[in-house]
Amino acid sequence: MRRALDSDGNPVITTSGLTKVYRSRGREVTALDGVDLHVREGEVYGVIGQSGAGKSSLIRCVNLLERPTAGTVTVAGQDLTALAGRGPRAGKELRQARSRIGMVFQHFNLLSSRTVQDNVELPLEILGKSGKERSRKALELLDLVGLSDKAKAYPAQLSGGQKQRVGIARALAGDPKVLLSDEATSALDPETTRSILQLLRDLNRQLGLTVLLITHEMDVVKSICDSAALMEQGRIVESGTVSELLATPGSELAAALFPVDGEATGDDRTVVDVTFQGEAATQPVISQLSRTYNIDISILGAAIDTVGGLQVGRMRIELPGRYEDNVVPIGFLREQGLQIDVVNEPLLVKEGAK
Amino acid sequence: MTWSEMQPLLEQACWDTLYMVGWSTLIAVVGGLPLGVLLVLTDRGGLLQNVLANKVIGQIVNVARSMPFIILMVALMSFTRWVTGTTIGREAAIVPLAIGAIPFFARLVETAVREVDGGLVEAVQSMGGNTWTVVRKVLVPESLPSLIASTTTTIVALIGYSAMAGTVGAGGLGDIAIRYGYQRFETELMWLTVAVLAVVISLIQFAGDYAARSLHRRGGRSGAAPKLRLLKASTATSKSA
Numbered sequence: 001m002r003r004a005l006d007s008d009g010n011p012v013i014t015t016s017g018l019t020k021v022y023r024s025r026g027r028e029v030t031a032l033d034g035v036d037l038h039v040r041e042g043e044v045y046g047v048i049g050q051s052g053a054g055k056s057s058l059i060r061c062v063n064l065l066e067r068p069t070a071g072t073v074t075v076a077g078q079d080l081t082a083l084a085g086r087g088p089r090a091g092k093e094l095r096q097a098r099s100r101i102g103m104v105f106q107h108f109n110l111l112s113s114r115t116v117q118d119n120v121e122l123p124l125e126i127l128g129k130s131g132k133e134r135s136r137k138a139l140e141l142l143d144l145v146g147l148s149d150k151a152k153a154y155p156a157q158l159s160g161g162q163k164q165r166v167g168i169a170r171a172l173a174g175d176p177k178v179l180l181s182d183e184a185t186s187a188l189d190p191e192t193t194r195s196i197l198q199l200l201r202d203l204n205r206q207l208g209l210t211v212l213l214i215t216h217e218m219d220v221v222k223s224i225c226d227s228a229a230l231m232e233q234g235r236i237v238e239s240g241t242v243s244e245l246l247a248t249p250g251s252e253l254a255a256a257l258f259p260v261d262g263e264a265t266g267d268d269r270t271v272v273d274v275t276f277q278g279e280a281a282t283q284p285v286i287s288q289l290s291r292t293y294n295i296d297i298s299i300l301g302a303a304i305d306t307v308g309g310l311q312v313g314r315m316r317i318e319l320p321g322r323y324e325d326n327v328v329p330i331g332f333l334r335e336q337g338l339q340i341d342v343v344n345e346p347l348l349v350k351e352g353a354k
Numbered sequence: 355m356t357w358s359e360m361q362p363l364l365e366q367a368c369w370d371t372l373y374m375v376g377w378s379t380l381i382a383v384v385g386g387l388p389l390g391v392l393l394v395l396t397d398r399g400g401l402l403q404n405v406l407a408n409k410v411i412g413q414i415v416n417v418a419r420s421m422p423f424i425i426l427m428v429a430l431m432s433f434t435r436w437v438t439g440t441t442i443g444r445e446a447a448i449v450p451l452a453i454g455a456i457p458f459f460a461r462l463v464e465t466a467v468r469e470v471d472g473g474l475v476e477a478v479q480s481m482g483g484n485t486w487t488v489v490r491k492v493l494v495p496e497s498l499p500s501l502i503a504s505t506t507t508t509i510v511a512l513i514g515y516s517a518m519a520g521t522v523g524a525g526g527l528g529d530i531a532i533r534y535g536y537q538r539f540e541t542e543l544m545w546l547t548v549a550v551l552a553v554v555i556s557l558i559q560f561a562g563d564y565a566a567r568s569l570h571r572r573g574g575r576s577g578a579a580p581k582l583r584l585l586k587a588s589t590a591t592s593k594s595a
Contacts, residue, residue, distance in 0.1 A: 063480055089401070089485065099482030109477035113495040113569075122491060123481040174481065 011074075012178060012210045013039035013062060018071035020057050020234075031057040032068070033234035039227070041177075044204050044211040046221040048253070049231030055214040058231070059182050062212065063101045064094060075101060076177050099127055102171030106183035108163040110155040116166050117142065117151040123173040141169040145199060161192035168199060172207075179203070181213035185220060193217075197224045218256050222307050228253055242307050246275055249341050257307055262300025262316040264343075269318050270326045271300065271343040274333060276313035285336050286317065293329045295320060316343070355534075360543050363530060368550060370444050371526035374519065375512045377448045382455035382508055387501075389415065389456065390463025391489055401475070401485045418457040423515045426454050427522065447524030451515055459508045466500035467493050499570040506562025510555055527551055 020032040031054045039045040049055045060066040062073055064080050072081045075097065083094040090098070110119050120138040142148045145165040155163055164184060171179055181200065185193040201224045203209050215221065221228045229239035230253045238245065238253045246254045264271045290297050302315040319326045323342060333340050389411065395401050396408040427450040431441050434449040474492045483491065494501070517528025527547050535544025
């Protein structure tokens with residue numbers, strides 16, 4: 001497993017060896033299996049995985065709504081697992097720490113008996129703020145999420161997207177440094193999803209808010225995440241910044257973030273995925289390759305996209321001949337600073353190539 | 355009997371019934387609400403999970419609730435005397451009525467509180483709220499429409515119980531119906547009593563439904579309100595009595 005941590009940026013959320021085992025009727029289910037997560041300050045970090053992969057357990061362990069069986073969670077330099085104590089109930093210190101971590105939920109979890117404004121005021125009530133201060137802060141936050149005209153409405157009178165905006169405003173009431181997003185857009189239509197993601201992105205930039213989100217939608221990661229991790233069966237199988245992932249040969253996450261299709265047209269062909277990032281995208285490498293080695297190249301598929309604010313191009317090309325015949329041209333492509341994944345590379349050679 | 359003879363009798367009986375039911379409802383709500391909430395909190399997976407306490411409370415509630423009221427009343431006689439100094443009259447009737455209604459209301463509260471979405475509890479926990487905050491800010495306010503409906507059901511049930519209390523000297527409408535209708539064949543007075551009861555129950559049910567609905571409406575998207583439940587609630591009463 002690779003660790004996604006480069007020198008700049010302090011980790012604001014760190015989990016190490018996080019393990020969660022559920023026991024029910026003598027059966028044990030391991031939801032988290034030694035998860036090490038490092039989320040740096042000011043970034044949007046996405047954890048993606050299928051349902052049952054453990055991402056929900058992971059995010060709920062971060063503010064200890066779920067008690068980890070083993071491992072530690074540190075948020076903003078504070079070891080939450082040490083604050084938790086032994087009993088199932090959260091002590092005062094843990095509750096104070098939680099109030100500095102915002103959380104938004106898939107199903108919004110707004111109180112139907114309260115108006116929008118009162119919902120946003122709830123965390124402030126818990127913090128013991130005065131009535132005046134509460135309403136000032138709540139109106140300010142509603143303005144920030146673009147719902148100042150709905151302050152007196154009840155949640156049931158709002159659309160899904162509006163409810164999630166209220167949820168976000170509420171999560172920000174305690175001036176958190178960290179926002180946890182538990183599938184915040186999964187109950188919304190694509191259009192609304194985009195606007196909520198945009199809001200999260202804006203908040204991340206304006207307030208310097210660190211966002212840890214979990215999702216099963218690749219699009220979410222693609223549109224707002226700076227870093228991402230892929231979870232499978234309670235483990236993080238890949239993680240890193242989006243550009244690191246795209247630069248990682250054979251990265252599943254990169255392939256899923258940025259898929260290219262195309263099948264080899266015959267047995268004696270070599271299929272190669274070429275990934276361009278930044279500068280390399282401007283070089284006419286394919287025609288150079290063709291001219292230098294006098295080979296015919298066919299393009300099976302290509303796409304250019306913006307992933308995590310990065311312009312990325314990916315192309316799947318086919319070279320005549322088997323891999324052994326193309327070692328030199330592929331070497332040439334690598335020399336140009338491109339990332340090359342040989343799709344039908346024989347296993348034996350793969351070991352050597354690395 | 356003429357109307358001028360019947361009127362003071364009915365009037366007094368009506369007030370007696372409302373007096374008994376009013377006080378015992380108040381006590382039932384004060385006692386049953388925390389008990390019902392506790393039943394939810396101590397349950398497996400609850401915020402104050404305590405399986406033993408849950409079993410004990412649940413068992414007490416079950417036994418007390420399934421006890422026929424007339425037997426409970428007799429069984430509690432010495433306790434009633436200890437509390438009120440007597441076993442007859444309105445005040446004395448309030449004791450068994452309240453004790454009978456507490457577990458009844460507690461179960462209704464339990465059901466209502468269980469309906470509250472666990473996600474809301476989690477949301478408040480994530481804000482740093484403690485269990486008391488969860489109860490005060492989430493469980494009770496969010497289940498308030500159901501709690502009001504439960505109170506209505508309890509009041510209607512208590513009117514039924516109070517009639518039984520009437521047969522052993524508590525006064526009220528039940529007492530009139532037995533003494534005049536059953537023992538003296540004053541059919542007219544008996545039918546009048548029935549009519550008065552029907553009106554009282556309808557008014558209470560209507561008021562309760564109205565309150566629950568107007569609370570519910572602000573939660574509901576449109577006027578999708580629960581239907582009037584006059585008939586349903588009165589059949590429930592006859593069952594519980």
